[in-house]
Amino acid sequence: MIRAHIRSRADQSQSPSGLSRRRFLQAGVAAGGGMMLSLRLPSANGEAAAAHTGGFAPNAFVRIGGDGQIVLTMPYVEMGQGTYTAIAMLIAEELEVELKQVRLEHAPPNEKLYGNPLIGGVQATGNSNAMRGAWQPLRKAGAAARTMLVSAAARRWNVDPTSCRAQSGEVLHMPTGRRIKYGELAADAARMPVPESVTLKRPEDFKLIGTPAKRLDAPSKVNGTAVYGIDVRPPGVKIATLAQSPVFGGRVKSVDDAAAKAVKGVRQIVQLDDVIAVVADHMGAAKKGLAALVIEWDDGPHAKLNTDDILHELEQATLKPGAVAQNIGDIDKAMASAASKVEATYRVPFLAHATMEPMNCTVHVRKDGCEVWVGNQVLARAQAAAAKTASLPLDKVVVHNHLIGGGFGRRLEIDGIIRAVQIAKHVDGPVKVVWTREEDIQHDMYRPYFFDRMSAGLDAKGMPVAWNHRFAGSSVVARWAPPLFINGLDHDTTEGAINLVYALPNLHVEYLQVEPRGIPTAFWRSVGPSHNVFVTESFLDELAAAAKQDAVAYRLALLDESPRAKAVLELAAKKAAWGGPLPDRVGRGVSVQFAFATYMAQVAEVEVSREGAVRVRRVVCAVDCGSVVNPDTVRAQIQSAIIFGITAALYGEITVKDGRVEQTNFDTYRILRINEAPAIEVHIVQSSETPGGMGEAGTSLIVPAVTNAIFAATGKRLRKLPIDAATLKKLA
């Protein structure tokens, strides 16, 4: 859902950095003194939306207090991706202050004000876009504030503003060496006119941007004082845990709760249509009570559902044409005249998010209002859902947002909040509803299952002249942001399948929306590309193999029109010593991608044991993500994304039997551990292009790098995830 919007943003950024033209910035005196800048981040719909709204509707705020402290109120959420630090760096750079002078606050829920321009106006942090949305406007706001502070100082001294300079949180009069701190100037500066235009620093003058600045949230996360949603303790709070119908769509038939009520510390059993919650003094008692319940379920319409039924439906769907996501040239003609053909089908499974912080939400429902404490990526939605569930007007619902113990898409959903409010309506006082890990995994909303049909035509030299891709699966966007699902397509589900980096003269991509019965789906780290890039980069590898060509050389030959993609591939191959000697049963695999506005190439070095066990030994990643705000955060995000992707490649699979998710905890839904983690090298290409997203790109790309390496090591092409050790063992 990104690419079109990014283009319009890039266009804007190339226009003169006019501030008044789009009226994105206003200044005023802050409540409690000091200076308040209100700014408008650009709208997703570009000119049309800007013209439509007419008046100035700020969605981000910068306050410079009398004490010199700078407070940003931003609609983005910190989930571990380093957003808070990087956002603060943008403003600190132009404002000429130290990073520690800047503090970030969560914006309260308000979709009108804080709607994310890159996600259809929903107040959400996701899709690797915080830095992309903030890059220009925040630096301009910082530069405008700096100009106004300098003007205020010049007026006070009665000197020419050009003889003054901002540095280290104060204004300096260069000829005399006089100085005034920003805090003392803030109130005066607030009355200065907002400059018509500002000049942004040149990249070579950056002091903060591009440096590995320390994360602002780290200290509280190493000493136990950081407060996540699960840590809130409003006075008198009770702890509840729950059993939801093990089959989606099922209901409670009967419950015997006598033994549960007898557990010490259990206060109340809440029985609703499709859930039972045990409310207790502490989670230990709540879990013990839950285990003592005897529940009979009516499994409902999905009682017989198995994963194979869903696969069969998807497979059947791809026998018919779908919505055309992209067409280049004439695929039929090209296929007919091809010297040879390659065909394959691929599939990827349902995946759970398994955030380390299990789902939880604390709610206090009163007659006249409702308070919610939660860590969530979509605050305004959370508030609206709580209001609706509690039958209260929106303004009677207060949502306190907290740190998120892992998002990965899970906390873009509000199912947990609705559930907690439903339960809290029956509890006198505040109640913290905590999912057990088993409930968390079995009642997630999953990365969709996809089935893909691929075919390609090669010319006499083995180069692709026709590329045909048809796939079926759930569209998360169609449910999550229906206006963005247009003519059977959305930019998210198809990202990574269309607009490939390679020069393919005839290309045809079709998508069929098939929603699985009885299994809710949701965004999952690296979203559309998490599926598509595995398919496209594996299939391209198949073509190289069919042409008996080296996997890197074959790709390079197709990248003449995409110099940034070519550069990252060349860099990754070089750093990984592509083509160099390797021990037996070890192979190298390569993959290239343009997604989330970032170019990336990876080489994975993988060992396959005689038992079929796969070990990723080393990963080399080259990335061109445009201007780098914080290189250490870029490295951290790539390391993280690669580990996340290896987990999916090796272990990730949610299966359904008799309507029930079969996996329960980290023993059956395995996560990569430190003893399995590869060495990871990250090489960043210097660039002054607009920043690309960083949180997700590495996840989608590592999966085909690993399976391509397995092919190199064993000759076995894996077209189904997760990697099946039994299949590989048969080869040994």
Add this chain to the structure above:
Amino acid sequence: MPFMLKINGANHSVDVDGDTPVLWVLRDVLGMTGTKFGCGMALCGACTVHVDGTATRSCITPVESVGKSAITTIEAVDKTSAGAKIQRAWLDLEVVQCGYCQSGQIMSASALLTSNPRPTDSDIDNAMSGNICRCGTYVRIREAIKQAAQSNAKGGRQ
């Protein structure tokens, strides 16, 4: 019958069933929320505390099993030499991301460093493979333990 627990040097009396895991006594009864819940089955290590200096999964440790042993949690691990070094290394190398598992990681790492001041890669694997990090900070965890061990060695020479 209430249990007496010695936590971070202070005595606490708690009135819960004897089979109640220490995790919930810490978090919900005493309000010490630095120790985290991840799985409830000793599969992820988020709940790791020290019991007489040994890394212990509090989510499966019944309160009645602790007796007079001393419990140390993330809130006080900086009072131990290894804990302070590990925390410093964690900040120096910017280990944390979402941070949720890091209390447990730090407790496991500091117990390791106390018992083994110069751990090898395989020592680190053995001590840390019970701690899952969904953000995948493993590369940095390994580096940070090594850095803390080096500061250990320097400290020893002075």
